[in-house]
Amino acid sequence: MIADKAPDPKPTKPRRGPTTRRRVVQAITPWAFLALPLGLLILLTYLPAFNLIRYSFTDWDGIDPEQNWVGLANYRRMATDPTLYRVLLVSLFYLVGAVAQIAIALYFATILSFKVFAKNLFKGILFFPYLINGVAVGYVFLYLFRKDGTLDTTLAFFGLQDPPLWLGDPKLINASLAGTSVWRFTGMNFVLFLGAIQSIPGDLYEAAELDGANSWRRFWHIILPGVRRVVTLSFILAISGALAVFEIPYVMTGGGNGSKTFAIQAVEMAFVHRKVGLASAMALVLLGMVLAVTWIQRRFFPDERAELT
Amino acid sequence: MRIKMQAAAAIGALACLVLSGCGGGASDSPATSGGPSASGGGDVAAEAPAGELKVLTHRTDLDQDGTLQGYADQFMAKYPEVTKVEFESITAYDDDVPLRLSTGDFGDVLSIPNGVTNDQLAQFFEPIGSKADLSAKYRFLDSFAVGEQVYGLAQGGIATGVVYNKKVFADAGVTTAPTSYDDFLAALEAVKANTDAVPLYTNYKDGWPLGDLQRNMGVAKGNANAKNDMTGDDAPWAEGGDAYWLDSLLYDAVDRGLTEADPTTTNWEESKTLLGSGQVATLVLQSWAISQMQTAAVDAGASADDIGFLPVPSAVAGKSYAAVLGDRYYAVNAKSANKVTAKAWVEFMIEESGYDAKEGFVSTLKSAPLPSNLSALSDLGTELFEPTAAPAGEEGLFDAIDTAAEIGFSSAPYRQALVDKARQHTAKADAFGELNAKWAAGRAAAG
Numbered sequence: 001m002i003a004d005k006a007p008d009p010k011p012t013k014p015r016r017g018p019t020t021r022r023r024v025v026q027a028i029t030p031w032a033f034l035a036l037p038l039g040l041l042i043l044l045t046y047l048p049a050f051n052l053i054r055y056s057f058t059d060w061d062g063i064d065p066e067q068n069w070v071g072l073a074n075y076r077r078m079a080t081d082p083t084l085y086r087v088l089l090v091s092l093f094y095l096v097g098a099v100a101q102i103a104i105a106l107y108f109a110t111i112l113s114f115k116v117f118a119k120n121l122f123k124g125i126l127f128f129p130y131l132i133n134g135v136a137v138g139y140v141f142l143y144l145f146r147k148d149g150t151l152d153t154t155l156a157f158f159g160l161q162d163p164p165l166w167l168g169d170p171k172l173i174n175a176s177l178a179g180t181s182v183w184r185f186t187g188m189n190f191v192l193f194l195g196a197i198q199s200i201p202g203d204l205y206e207a208a209e210l211d212g213a214n215s216w217r218r219f220w221h222i223i224l225p226g227v228r229r230v231v232t233l234s235f236i237l238a239i240s241g242a243l244a245v246f247e248i249p250y251v252m253t254g255g256g257n258g259s260k261t262f263a264i265q266a267v268e269m270a271f272v273h274r275k276v277g278l279a280s281a282m283a284l285v286l287l288g289m290v291l292a293v294t295w296i297q298r299r300f301f302p303d304e305r306a307e308l309t
Numbered sequence: 310m311r312i313k314m315q316a317a318a319a320i321g322a323l324a325c326l327v328l329s330g331c332g333g334g335a336s337d338s339p340a341t342s343g344g345p346s347a348s349g350g351g352d353v354a355a356e357a358p359a360g361e362l363k364v365l366t367h368r369t370d371l372d373q374d375g376t377l378q379g380y381a382d383q384f385m386a387k388y389p390e391v392t393k394v395e396f397e398s399i400t401a402y403d404d405d406v407p408l409r410l411s412t413g414d415f416g417d418v419l420s421i422p423n424g425v426t427n428d429q430l431a432q433f434f435e436p437i438g439s440k441a442d443l444s445a446k447y448r449f450l451d452s453f454a455v456g457e458q459v460y461g462l463a464q465g466g467i468a469t470g471v472v473y474n475k476k477v478f479a480d481a482g483v484t485t486a487p488t489s490y491d492d493f494l495a496a497l498e499a500v501k502a503n504t505d506a507v508p509l510y511t512n513y514k515d516g517w518p519l520g521d522l523q524r525n526m527g528v529a530k531g532n533a534n535a536k537n538d539m540t541g542d543d544a545p546w547a548e549g550g551d552a553y554w555l556d557s558l559l560y561d562a563v564d565r566g567l568t569e570a571d572p573t574t575t576n577w578e579e580s581k582t583l584l585g586s587g588q589v590a591t592l593v594l595q596s597w598a599i600s601q602m603q604t605a606a607v608d609a610g611a612s613a614d615d616i617g618f619l620p621v622p623s624a625v626a627g628k629s630y631a632a633v634l635g636d637r638y639y640a641v642n643a644k645s646a647n648k649v650t651a652k653a654w655v656e657f658m659i660e661e662s663g664y665d666a667k668e669g670f671v672s673t674l675k676s677a678p679l680p681s682n683l684s685a686l687s688d689l690g691t692e693l694f695e696p697t698a699a700p701a702g703e704e705g706l707f708d709a710i711d712t713a714a715e716i717g718f719s720s721a722p723y724r725q726a727l728v729d730k731a732r733q734h735t736a737k738a739d740a741f742g743e744l745n746a747k748w749a750a751g752r753a754a755a756g
Contacts, residue, residue, distance in 0.1 A: 063407050271404065275715075
């Protein structure tokens with residue numbers, strides 16, 4: 001603006017000044033609004049993520065001000081030490097659970113999108129567990145699964161004596177924990193599916209009915225294609241969730257008795273063995289696995305537009 | 310174009326503001342607090358305690374019920390120049406405080422959190438004095454000492470042992486206190502055969518009582534030097550070794566079915582009631598637990614006299630031992646601006662507050678007598694000893710080997726894994742052999 005001042009004759013200045021200023025203000029305004037959220041995003045997400053990457057190349061113990069650069073040693077260890085990736089097998093339980101969870105959610109979403117008695121009550125009941133804090137869920141199920149706990153008493157009421165130790169038996173513990181996870185997250189899938197189903201135009205059902213399609217055919221040819229994208233999304237979330245499962249097993253068992261997952265192992269590595277560098281590398285490898293699985297899934301099941309008309 | 314650049318500059322400036330606001334603050338505080346501390350350190354002798362003090366504590370319970378404020382009032386009555394003592398009590402103390410150490414923002418006085426290794430002490434804490442000077446007056450100087458320099462003073466001491474329910478032992482037909490390893494396991498077998506009580510409760514789920522078992526290192530054979538010996542041994546879990554006896558008690562008890570049926574759903578708070586009411590016979594804990602168990606027994610409608618204390622089962626015929634250890638340690642922040650007052654607070658808490666007596670601790674003061682809750686040990690002729698410190702230059706060696714070996718000698722997951730193996734009846738030799746292999750690899754990497 002100072003540069004403009006000299007050559008310009010006096011009368012033009014009040015005319016050009018405000019417009020330039022307005023254009024500057026207009027250009028800055030969106031960025032000014034964005035600055036705070038972007039600043040926070042950088043500060044709280046990208047900066048720590050960048051640090052995580054940096055730690056993964058060091059032998060930092062989480063306390064020492066000194067961090068020694070060790071190059072790829074942490075990643076080499078990840079690739080060569082079977083004890084570090086054997087825990088991924090535990091994720092298979094959660095993956096099976098997640099598939100069951102999607103099936104259950106789809107089933108109820110379909111039923112409850114039609115005229116049913118006390119529809120909203122059932123919707124509420126199904127969604128409710130998702131609203132409960134994960135730590136609370138963990139403690140509730142701890143009391144459910146313990147010896148002579150709620151589950152055992154209920155089974156005894158129906159005449160089933162001598163139930164197994166739901167968490168104490170190393171063969172059962174992961175199934176019990178995956179069951180807890182299904183109970184908690186079915187509500188979220190259910191709501192997603194319900195929303196998608198309700199966005200399907202109602203005249204399609206009428207037309208199908210006129211054509212004499214039974215309810216199974218209506219589900220297979222109208223509802224399933226209609227919610228296909230949401231189902232695909234749910235599967236991606238399910239796989240990444242199963243790989244990164246942490247909260248429920250950590251709260252309920254702390255990773256004991258064979259329930260250790262990859263994420264729990266990373267936390268243990270960082271805070272018990274004080275190998276923050278290796279733990280950071282584990283976290284990044286986990287991120288890489290989730291990205292890879294998502295990419296593979298998108299390659300094999302491309303996102304086709306659902307054609308309903 | 311120009312406008313775009315101006316906009317970009319504006320964003321840059323704003324981003325800088327946002328970022329530097331925090332970044333600057335973080336880098337700023339150690340510098341400013343470093344300044345006065347440098348001068349404060351020089352005038353230690355000249356100054357009297359004054360000003361404000363901030364204390365980080367793990368005792369959330371005592372902070373909330375006002376006990377700590379009571380000590381603060383006494384302290385300020387003694388030193389009228391002190392204007393304020395502020396407490397910050399932290400629930401997940403050993404998780405949160407280590408992360409704050411490198412920032413310098415951890416009060417003037419703190420309880421040393423678990424996880425700090427001895428070779429890191431000098432970075433964070435102010436030396437309190439030399440071992441030679443302090444040893445005339447204080448016990449438990451070794452744990453947080455590097456060479457001659459002492460960085461932590463114990464808040465009180467505890468003795469290793471087993472809390473048990475006398476009534477359950479009597480019902481099971483155990484009449485003499487079992488002090489030897491075989492007698493103790495036989496007593497547990499008797500409890501299993503003759504009563505409904507759980508012979509030994511592991512507290513597997515909460516985990517930390519399992520981690521604390523490491524305090525029994527060397528106790529079975531009365532070896533005060535056990536942890537130091539371990540740094541020179543490639544097979545500490547070999548039969549007859551100190552680590553072997555330490556972990557055998559847990560392993561054998563679980564393997565023989567003498568522990569609770571479902572370890573994954575144990576509960577610490579509940580375990581107190583279970584012991585008090587006679588549903589559990591024994592818990593391997595230290596003497597700090599006695600008073601809590603007695604309270605729980607009374608709450609459960611039984612008598613405080615039902616709770617007894619035994620030494621850790623001994624591997625030496627006719628003898629029994631107990632290690633006496635500092636519980637938590639006070640340390641002074643090396644970056645504190647008020648070190649004189651901080652040190653005065655530490656001395657006051659140890660010598661005058663009465664905190665140790667209230668908690669049933671062995672006093673850090675050598676002149677104070679043993680607490681009454683340890684009379685059972687004296688009656689049994691148990692020999693007390695203080696574990697020896699690591700030799701000069703090897704202060705961090707044990708932790709370094711432990712970290713490199715990824716065992717986690719004082720951690721819960723390590724002994725939870727042992728319990729898992731024992732429950733599946735893996736041969737003890739195999740489970741311990743694996744530990745020996747890890748330890749040897751750790752020694753090779755860190756030694």
